[in-house]
Amino acid sequence: MGAVSHNSPTSELRGVVRENGTVRCSRGSRCYGLWVKRPDGEIHLLKQGCWTHIGDQQECHGDHCLVTPTPFQIQNDLCNANFTEALPTADTPPLRREETALIALVTVAIAAILIMALFVGYRLMKGKKKLRLSALNVMEAACTESPVDLENLKLLELIGRGRYGAVFRGCLNERCVAVKIFSSANHQNYTNECSIYSLPLLQQHDNIACFLMADERTTANGRPEFLILMEYYSHGCLSQYLSAHTVDWLTCCRMTHSVTRGLAFLHTELYRGDQYKPAVAHRDVTSRNVLVRADLSCVLADFGLSMKLTGNRPCRPGDDVTMAISEVGTVRYMAPEVLGGVLNLRDCESALKQVDVYALGLLYWESFRRCSDLFPGEAVPDYQLAFQAELGNHPSFEDMQILITREKYRPRFPEAWKEDSLMLRSLKETMEDCWDQDAEARLTAQCAEERLSELALLSTHTAIHNHRYTHNSW
Numbered sequence: 398m399g400a401v402s403h404n405s406p407t408s409e410l411r412g413v414v415r416e417n418g419t420v421r422c423s424r425g426s427r428c429y430g431l432w433v434k435r436p437d438g439e440i441h442l443l444k445q446g447c448w449t450h451i452g453d454q455q456e457c458h459g460d461h462c463l464v465t466p467t468p469f470q471i472q473n474d475l476c477n478a479n480f481t482e483a484l485p486t487a488d489t490p491p492l493r494r495e496e497t498a499l500i501a502l503v504t505v506a507i508a509a510i511l512i513m514a515l516f517v518g519y520r521l522m523k524g525k526k527k528l529r530l531s532a533l534n535v536m537e538a539a540c541t542e543s544p545v546d547l548e549n550l551k552l553l554e555l556i557g558r559g560r561y562g563a564v565f566r567g568c569l570n571e572r573c574v575a576v577k578i579f580s581s582a583n584h585q586n587y588t589n590e591c592s593i594y595s596l597p598l599l600q601q602h603d604n605i606a607c608f609l610m611a612d613e614r615t616t617a618n619g620r621p622e623f624l625i626l627m628e629y630y631s632h633g634c635l636s637q638y639l640s641a642h643t644v645d646w647l648t649c650c651r652m653t654h655s656v657t658r659g660l661a662f663l664h665t666e667l668y669r670g671d672q673y674k675p676a677v678a679h680r681d682v683t684s685r686n687v688l689v690r691a692d693l694s695c696v697l698a699d700f701g702l703s704m705k706l707t708g709n710r711p712c713r714p715g716d717d718v719t720m721a722i723s724e725v726g727t728v729r730y731m732a733p734e735v736l737g738g739v740l741n742l743r744d745c746e747s748a749l750k751q752v753d754v755y756a757l758g759l760l761y762w763e764s765f766r767r768c769s770d771l772f773p774g775e776a777v778p779d780y781q782l783a784f785q786a787e788l789g790n791h792p793s794f795e796d797m798q799i800l801i802t803r804e805k806y807r808p809r810f811p812e813a814w815k816e817d818s819l820m821l822r823s824l825k826e827t828m829e830d831c832w833d834q835d836a837e838a839r840l841t842a843q844c845a846e847e848r849l850s851e852l853a854l855l856s857t858h859t860a861i862h863n864h865r866y867t868h869n870s871w
């Protein structure tokens with residue numbers, strides 16, 4: 398059943414005029430018609446007339462007013478005399494259009510969510526292992542342009558063996574790479590190293606080793622092993638390089654400055670855009686964990702023991718994990734407070750940074766002992782690890798405790814460094830300020846970096862040979 402109201406455009410008078418079965422309504426009133434549609438499809442007029450209750454709530458103000466939800470509309474020529482039945486097409490009321498649009502939108506959204514869920518599910522099922530490393534794969538972009546496929550990896554020779562894994566020189570798609578392989582016993586070390594390498598911004602730094610990717614595989618005898626692929630540094634680690642080469646002042650400053658720069662960056666908490674890099678302590682700074690580039694600049698490597706100091710789950714005093722790992726590192730490079738078991742865990746962040754700087758001081762000593770400019774007119778001493786002369790190649794924890802914590806012993810400066818020059822004084826002071834017994838008195842890595850920049854500006858010849866000439870471009 399339908400009812401339509403229509404303003405009569407031609408009526409002059411207010412009231413009702415009947416002509417030829419048509420009701421003409423006077424101005425101000427509205428005409429109406431009431432029809433019924435029978436089951437056989439025929440439409441019969443039930444009632445027609447004028448709506449004169451102006452001001453009533455029921456007053457109809459529009460040209461069309463549908464009072465039932467009937468899907469057809471009756472159009473009316475002379476108010477309500479003739480009518481036709483029209484299917485709802487372009488004249489569909491606005492509310493219907495909005496409803497349709499809303500339904501379409503909801504349908505599309507549900508379909509999109511379903512497709513996304515299916516896609517994620519598929520990825521999870523297919524490449525569980527790969528997905529776990531997806532954050533790492535992002536970093537491939539930092540060091541390689543093309544995706545890495547381990548199928549083509551060839552291991553060529555063993556180049557080193559550490560406490561946690563063996564390192565091979567390898568070849569991947571014509572590219573020379575270093576491959577560090579961890580057994581399942583060292584899985585924790587592997588995941589920790591991966592998690593540090595996957596930190597935002599880390600791979601953008603020039604003095605952090607270039608990580609390519611990580612993966613796991615099963616050996617021929619069925620055991621799992623874990624791989625970290627890195628850029629291959631042909632000079633190897635710093636201790637290897639210094640064992641085989643002496644260096645001039647500027648080169649030595651440059652090498653030590655670059656390691657320090659890497660460490661200062663690692664220690665820094667950084668926000669860049671929407672990326673966050675927590676402050677990280679390396680916790681195993683040694684001359685074996687620094688790698689040397691072809692241009693002799695250095696990068697910090699080996700983050701298996703590293704620890705986030707800020708952000709999610711930083712170290713906390715009394716924390717079991719923090720306690721358990723507060724005494725790790727390489728014994729030779731352990732700070733007195735670590736050897737003595739008195740690391741200040743109340744300020745874990747500063748304490749662990751200070752431990753790194755202590756080891757950095759020893760690394761400076763090892764490096765500058767191979768600086769030819771600091772031994773004018775005499776042979777440069779052979780390379781030595783810190784405390785190698787005192788405790789040999791494999792010092793025990795107890796021997797180190799006695800020497801470093803109790804006796805407060807530090808590496809001896811060579812005779813040739815006794816000369817009172819600004820450069821030698823500054824150099825020795827920098828080392829001493831790094832390995833100070835009082836951890837809080839030590840330089841920060843950032844300060845050490847500045848000191849090394851300044852040292853590089855001091856010419857050996859100026860300092861040692863009474864200003865005869867200078868060369869300070871670095």
Ligand SMILES: Nc1ncnc2c1ncn2[C@@H]1O[C@H](COP(=O)(O)OP(=O)(O)OP(=O)(O)O)[C@@H](O)[C@H]1O
Nearest residue numbers: 556557558559560564575627628629630633634685
């Ligand atoms: N990317 C690399 N390029 C070239 N040589 C490397 C690379 N990574 C490691 N090496 C060499 O492999 C050696 C072993 O490295 P690894 O990190 O396994 O042990 P480490 O640092 O010597 O000892 P530890 O892990 O016990 O501290 C290094 O000393 C270095 O000479």
